Amino acid sequence: MMCGKVIFFSCLVGFLAVFLSLDFFIPYREAAAAKLPLKLKSYFDDFVNLCSSHLEFLKYLTFSPKLFSKTEVKRFTGVDGDSVYLALLGRVYDVTRGRKHYGPDGGYHGFAGQDGTRAFVTGDFTPDGLIEDVSDLQLEDYLGLQGWQQFYEKDYKYVGKLVGHFYDKDGNPTEAMNQYLIKLAEAKSEKKKDQDDARRFPPCNSEWRQDEGTRFWCSTLSGGVERDWVGVPRQYFQPGRTYPRCACVRTTGPPSGQDDLALHDNRGDLDNPKLKLYDGCEPTAESCHVP
Structure with a gap:
């Protein structure tokens, strides 16, 4: 008996879901809701939302891609x-x-x-x-x-x-x-890989002026990578790329990816073979001008 009641209620809600969700019924639904006391209106809105959800579920069950x-x-x-x-x-x-x-x-x-x-x-x-x-x-x-x-x-x-x-x-x-x-x-x-690489070698800030050429510089936010070190500009010959990009390079601590290395020269990534100093730039300068 209880099972029959559940099936009947489900069918009733399904019917109401279709009826109340039809576009032509929206004005009548809104007019009816406006005449209800505020407390009853909230129950009515909840019921309409329940019907709409039921309809979406029915659509999900019955939709077969053409x-x-x-x-x-x-x-x-x-x-x-x-x-x-x-x-x-x-x-x-x-x-x-x-x-x-x-x-x-x-x-x-x-x-x-x-x-x-x-x-x-x-x-x-x-x-x-x-x-x-x-x-x-x-x-x-x-x-x-x-x-x-x-x-x-x-x-x-x-x-x-x-x-x-x-x-x-x-x-x-x-x-x-x-x-x-x-x-x-x-x-x-x-x-x-590129995201991991950018965290390891953050892109430099850059600007160009006609009388000075291009200036590269590093900061704790350059390249959109927030960190607790500044770094120095270097040409980074990234594997798989035709041209180098400017990267900010750590100057102290162990090489990147080797944080547990006990013995190191405390030079960060300065000795990485994929990095090259810009011509005319001081090795420890945080800013470099490139003609």
């Missing part, structure tokens, strides 16, 4: 007031509420009705640039694509998958998607 063909997605370009869809990494989003950006008169209309993933990070909005292939991008570009995907997941409605480059006819990831995920993981790993 599989779109490229021909189907091409229909959603916003022409004649129609809905606007775009795809990113094979995931299709309804961006109709952003019509001013993605509609026929919007600056990003080129993304409408197709998957132009590559253009999100290259800025090439020509037909040759609005493509799905991302196999030869720079590592940081994969992080950029992840950022765009997070944006659309948060701000727009996900409606399904695009069959083709990233997903097969059954909605399963293709080899192209697997390769993207591998590249993304590699990019995240490199980013972490």
